Amino acid sequence: MMKQNSKTNTRQLVQIFKLIWPYKGYLSCGFLALFVTTACMLALPQYLKQVFDESLQTGSLENLNQLILVSFGTVLVLSAGVLARTFFIQYTGGVVVGRFRERVFSHILRFDISFFETFGTGEVVSRLQGDIVVIRQFIQFALPALLRGVLLAFGSSILLFFTNTKLMLILCLVGAPIVITAFVLGKTWKQYSKQIQNFAANLSGQAEEAIYAIRTVRACNQKDATEQKYHLTMNETIAVAKRLILSEGAFFSFSLLIAFSGILLVLWLGGRDVIQGNMSLGDMMSFLLYLAFLGDGVGSLGQFWPALQNAAGATERVFELLAEKPHITEVETTRNLPKAEKGRQVEFQKVGFHYASRPDSAALSNLNLTVQAGETVAIVGPSGAGKSTLLSLLLRFYDPQTGQILLDGLPIKELSFADLRNAVGLVAQDATVFSTTVGENIAYGRPEATEEDIIQAAKAAHAHDFIMALPKGYQTEVGEKGVRLSGGQKQRVALARTILRNPSVLLLDEATSHLDAESEHAVQQALEELRQDRTTLVVAHRLSTVQAANRIIVLDGGKIVAEGTHKELIKTCDLYKKLAELQFLG
Numbered sequence: 001m002m003k004q005n006s007k008t009n010t011r012q013l014v015q016i017f018k019l020i021w022p023y024k025g026y027l028s029c030g031f032l033a034l035f036v037t038t039a040c041m042l043a044l045p046q047y048l049k050q051v052f053d054e055s056l057q058t059g060s061l062e063n064l065n066q067l068i069l070v071s072f073g074t075v076l077v078l079s080a081g082v083l084a085r086t087f088f089i090q091y092t093g094g095v096v097v098g099r100f101r102e103r104v105f106s107h108i109l110r111f112d113i114s115f116f117e118t119f120g121t122g123e124v125v126s127r128l129q130g131d132i133v134v135i136r137q138f139i140q141f142a143l144p145a146l147l148r149g150v151l152l153a154f155g156s157s158i159l160l161f162f163t164n165t166k167l168m169l170i171l172c173l174v175g176a177p178i179v180i181t182a183f184v185l186g187k188t189w190k191q192y193s194k195q196i197q198n199f200a201a202n203l204s205g206q207a208e209e210a211i212y213a214i215r216t217v218r219a220c221n222q223k224d225a226t227e228q229k230y231h232l233t234m235n236e237t238i239a240v241a242k243r244l245i246l247s248e249g250a251f252f253s254f255s256l257l258i259a260f261s262g263i264l265l266v267l268w269l270g271g272r273d274v275i276q277g278n279m280s281l282g283d284m285m286s287f288l289l290y291l292a293f294l295g296d297g298v299g300s301l302g303q304f305w306p307a308l309q310n311a312a313g314a315t316e317r318v319f320e321l322l323a324e325k326p327h328i329t330e331v332e333t334t335r336n337l338p339k340a341e342k343g344r345q346v347e348f349q350k351v352g353f354h355y356a357s358r359p360d361s362a363a364l365s366n367l368n369l370t371v372q373a374g375e376t377v378a379i380v381g382p383s384g385a386g387k388s389t390l391l392s393l394l395l396r397f398y399d400p401q402t403g404q405i406l407l408d409g410l411p412i413k414e415l416s417f418a419d420l421r422n423a424v425g426l427v428a429q430d431a432t433v434f435s436t437t438v439g440e441n442i443a444y445g446r447p448e449a450t451e452e453d454i455i456q457a458a459k460a461a462h463a464h465d466f467i468m469a470l471p472k473g474y475q476t477e478v479g480e481k482g483v484r485l486s487g488g489q490k491q492r493v494a495l496a497r498t499i500l501r502n503p504s505v506l507l508l509d510e511a512t513s514h515l516d517a518e519s520e521h522a523v524q525q526a527l528e529e530l531r532q533d534r535t536t537l538v539v540a541h542r543l544s545t546v547q548a549a550n551r552i553i554v555l556d557g558g559k560i561v562a563e564g565t566h567k568e569l570i571k572t573c574d575l576y577k578k579l580a581e582l583q584f585l586g
Contacts, residue, residue, distance in 0.1 A: 146300065353402075382556060439451070
């Protein structure tokens with residue numbers, strides 16, 4: 001699990017600005033437009049003051065016409081500036097966050113498999129989607145609101161001082177408690193916001209898991225228990241959200257009370273000055289407009305502060321993902337695999353491995369195994385013996401803690417991931433099918449494949465006939481996780497994908513264990529043809545599979561306890577005989 005750190009808001013704000021910096025040209029145009037629009041707004045009360053103090057009092061129609069025309073021109077510039085500001089800032093925010101999301105997604109794809117075993121998928125997706133949306137909203141709305149608020153508040157404050165210093169000093173005394181309270185509550189808002197984001201990730205993970213396993217939830221009659229678990233987490237989320245809302249609500253209520261009290265005081269004092277002749281009506285009107293602008297600016301700043309807390313929490317969570325580095329990496333200078341005619345030699349030399357989640361329990365221990373090019377080796381053993389681990393290590397989903405694995409005499413750590421995984425193909429018991437068309441699923445392993453290549457691979461996997469019977473053939477959408485295909489159909493589509501890749505080493509991890517008799521027969525036929533001229537390691541659970549192998553390896557407790565043919569092992573290995581009686585012969 002990734003460590004939580006205590007970065008300051010300033011540090012996280014710097015990280016956000018680093019994301020924006022490559023697009024500083026667009027953002028500068030947006031901020032320039034924002035500056036122009038703010039200047040136009042601040043100019044309008046001056047025109048209003050002149051209308052009251054000059055045009056109306058002197059009765060000069062010409063002066064009034066000029067002032068209205070100038071005001072209208074200012075409004076036109078203001079409108080154009082709003083359009084430019086909106087486009088440049090919104091576009092920049094969208095592009096920045098889109099590219100950042102791509103960067104995070106690309107980084108996630110490089111994580112070790114072990115990362116996803118300790119860090120929930122729902123949590124990762126929540127950070128990729130929900131947290132980055134919070135950052136997008138901050139860039140597109142909160143930052144412009146901050147700059148607009150600063151410009152409006154600063155400009156209004158200066159003009160208020162020039163208009164009436166006494167009244168402005170009173171406003172400063174009234175506004176001080178609001179600013180102090182906002183800073184005091186800021187840290188609390190950030191903590192609440194981060195807790196809510198963590199709960200949201202938890203809820204996302206629970207929902208994703210339950211929906212994916214809906215058949216199991218129903219079959220095990222766990223609908224109520226699953227609902228209750230989700231309900232309890234939601235209650236915790238609501239409780240924290242309640243505290244955050246009450247805290248923010250109390251602050252805004254307090255701010256509103258203080259602000260309006262100050263405005264009423266200013267109205268009373270200013271009204272007295274106008275009545276007594278110490279202040280002109282135009283000055284009073286412009287002062288009130290600048291006061292409204294000041295309130296608007298300060299309000300923007302007030303909204304920025306909670307948004308900053310949310311963005312700081314989201315930024316921290318996303319950058320925690322980016323701080324994670326994969327442990328399984330390529331060497332700087334990789335070696336090239338020689339061309340293979342009939343499979344490749346695979347060799348495990350004194351391999352020892354344990355999973356990070358089980359450091360005291362060895363999945364494999366000092367294992368030595370050589371599989372000759374073109375040979376088919378079946379791997380059998382009880383649950384937890386290390387069968388699937390053996391295949392995962394060969395694909396470098398994990399690296400062994402001791403020993404090494406060789407492919408045609410080359411350590412696989414010295415090969416590029418592309419070379420290794422092009423040479424080694426996996427057909428697993430749980431076929432992965434993506435929510436796209438059948439044809440695109442088959443071509444996933446080789447996107448440049450032609451339509452004819454895809455059809456030939458499907459025929460070799462005994463999948464062509466059922467595909468052509470689908471509503472749109474190879475263009476049929478299979479639905480999320482292949483929901484519109486049966487288990488046997490998904491397995492044959494996955495098998496066609498492997499055939500299209502044409503690997504020289506084939507790994508079969510109980511590829512027919514979930515299939516009905518008819519589907520299993522079709523897949524077994526395809527696998528038999530696929531094994532020709534390839535090195536094959538197969539985790540076996542069928543008598544026909546072990547009998548077709550050149551050798552059978554018996555694993556127990558991460559060690560090879562016996563090897564030989566089916567007939568030999570029935571006579572010499574009690575564990576194999578027991579497994580055969582339970583799995584193969586039963």
